[in-house]
Structures are given as C-alpha cells and as structure tokens.
Amino acid sequence: MSNIGVLIEISDDGVKEANFGVLTAAHGGGSHVIYAFVCGVSADSVVGALQEYGVQKVVELAVDGVDPASNPELLSAALADAINHFEIEALLGLSSASGRDILARVAALTGSPLLQDCVGIDLTSKTITKSHFSGKTVASIKVNSNPFMCSLRPNTIEAQTAPCTAEVLNYDTSAQTSGKLVVKEVKQSQSKTVDLTEAAIIITGGRPIAAPDNYKILQECADLLGAAVGASRAAVDAGFAPHSMQVGQTGKTVSPKLYIGCGLSGSVQHFAGMKTSKIIVAINTDKDAPIFGKCDYGIIGDLFEVVPALTEVLKEQG
Ligand SMILES: Cc1cc2nc3c(=O)[nH]c(=O)nc-3n(C[C@H](O)[C@H](O)[C@H](O)COP(=O)(O)OP(=O)(O)OC[C@H]3O[C@@H](n4cnc5c(N)ncnc54)[C@H](O)[C@@H]3O)c2cc1C
Structure with missing residues (x-):
C-alpha cells in the first residue's frame, strides 16, 4: 500500500466536481491510501464528499497557523513538507491553472518529476498517459522515482464512488518560503460562469455566431445545462468572443462529457482541443460539413x- 496525495480544489459550492475523477485515479481499485490535502475550507466541511470517493485521510494544511489557500508559494511549501511527513509517493491534482502552478512549484521544491495535463495514470505500474501533437499520438511514460507530481486533465477519468470513513487531520507546518510573493488582496470573480477547462458540458459557437451579443443565445442554454460556453478561433479572431473562450490548438484543451458544437466546420485545429470529449454533438446547416x-x-x-x-x-x- 502506498500513500497517494491529492490536492483538492475548492469552489464556492464546495469540492469541485472535477476532483472526483482524480480521486478515482488515486484510489486504483483500493490499492492505495489516499491523502486529500485541503486548504481554504475546514477539512470537516468537505470530509463527507471526499470519503465517498475513497479518501481515507483528509489533511487540512496550515503554515504557522495561516491558511495557505491564497498564496501559491506558501501552499506549495506546505505540500512539499506534507509529502515528506506523510511519505507520499505521488501527488496528483487537476490540470487547471491553479493545479499546474502549484504542482510545478512542489516539483521544484522537492526535486521531483512533473507530468502535466495527463489523460491517464496507473499508480501501481507508475505509468502515465499523455496526449501529444494535438491528440495524434499518445505517450506512455514510466516514472522511476518517488515522489512524483502529476496533473490530470479534468473529466478524462470517470469518477466512481468508493465509500469509506475518512480521518480528519490538521497539519500545521513551519515551511519556509522565500517571501518574494506577497498576496495583498484576493478579489472574488464577479462571473458565476462555469470554468471552460473543468466543465462537464460545453456549448461552443463558431464563426456563424456573427456578433458578440449572439453568444447570449448559447449562454441561456448553457445556464440551464450547467455548461460553459466556448468559441472557435474564427469567432475569436472576428472579435465575437475573447480569447479566454477559445477551444483548440491555440486555445484551451477541454475534455467534457458532452460537447455541443454550434456552427463549427470541424477543423483539425479545433478538434485538437476537444477531441477527447466523451460525446460530441454538432449543429450545422451544411449536411456535408x-x-x-x-x-x-x-x-x-x-x-x-x-x-x-x-x-x-x-x-x-x-
Ligand atoms: C496554426 C493554427 C492554429 C489554429 N488554432 C485554432 C484553435 O485553437 N481553435 C479553432 O477553433 N481554430 C483554430 N484554427 C483555425 C481553424 O483552422 C479554423 O479556421 C476554425 O476552427 C474555423 O472555425 P469555425 O468552425 O467556427 O468556422 P468555419 O470554418 O467558417 O465553419 C463554420 C461552419 O458553420 C456552418 N454554419 C453556417 N451558418 C450556420 C448556422 N446559422 N447554423 C449552424 N451552422 C452554420 C457552416 O456550414 C460551416 O461548416 C487554427 C488555425 C491554424 C492555422
């Protein structure tokens, strides 16, 4: 039995849904002990959700009594310390903006291998799967050292419940940081929209959307579906949507359960960013598209x- 750590991401609604697939990967059919590392909330408030997915230990992190949630330098130092303390063999997380940042920092602090944006993992054989060249090839990478860091693309591993009873631990480290990064203020985003890279459902509008205002049609549908709204590069280049909404080779890589493409021709470059979607629905006026x-x-x-x-x-x- 090896100890596997998972960095849990929290949203306003509690544990982000996308974490559960990562926990399923960490569980590996019950052959590992999962340590879920949390900050920004009390471990007691999330233990119920986490133990449904096989987490045996929920560890609330602090650095000299301070919650490290809003300071990446502090959080990565706390995680590096906790990896050593709990003898963690692999630290997994989401391949989100925050997950990639924190895991890279922890890898640097611990001198460990780092694999980002992976689409599969077998912790017993320590084999990681990564999609390369816009999904044209898949690499299997064997890791030969302990610990290692791995971020997983959201929604690529289907979450499966594995109920158990978790123990809550508080781990207050005195991890040292350079102090170069000082967080002066944390501003909550005004937008309540679903994050594109973590969304389970995405509805995307292409060039024929024709005007920024027309995305409201997609947004209204997305709100009812609990979906995020994306755009093709043609729509972004035409000024109908910001680049942050672009899906594809030069935009975001997404892997939702359902992808609804509205007015997309189906270019190779667009598919490079969404071809791992579980179900793809296309709406197009041209039957030969x-x-x-x-x-x-x-x-x-x-x-x-x-x-x-x-x-x-x-x-x-x-
Ligand atoms: C290096 C490089 C990187 C690129 N990166 C990206 C990327 O990251 N993301 C990306 O998307 N593209 C990218 N592209 C651009 C890509 O090649 C395509 O040009 C682009 O994806 C086309 O966008 P589209 O499907 O919205 O538009 P179009 O190709 O113009 O297709 C529009 C489709 O909508 C249909 N249609 C028209 N009116 C309607 C209607 N009212 N209702 C329903 N259907 C309708 C048409 O029949 C057509 O099939 C890249 C290109 C290059 C060279």
Missing part, C-alpha cells in the same frame, strides 16, 4: 433555431 464525420450526434439545422428550441425544452423540463 466535415464535423458530421467526427461527431456522435449531428443535427442539420440553423443554430439560431436549434439552440433556442433546446433552451425552450430545457425550460419546460424545469
């Missing part, structure tokens, strides 16, 4: 008719 050869379900129709109709049905269903 390449996307119809790459999707699971296709609707030949005008997005300005199909999406509002879907929204109406969702509203009726409450």
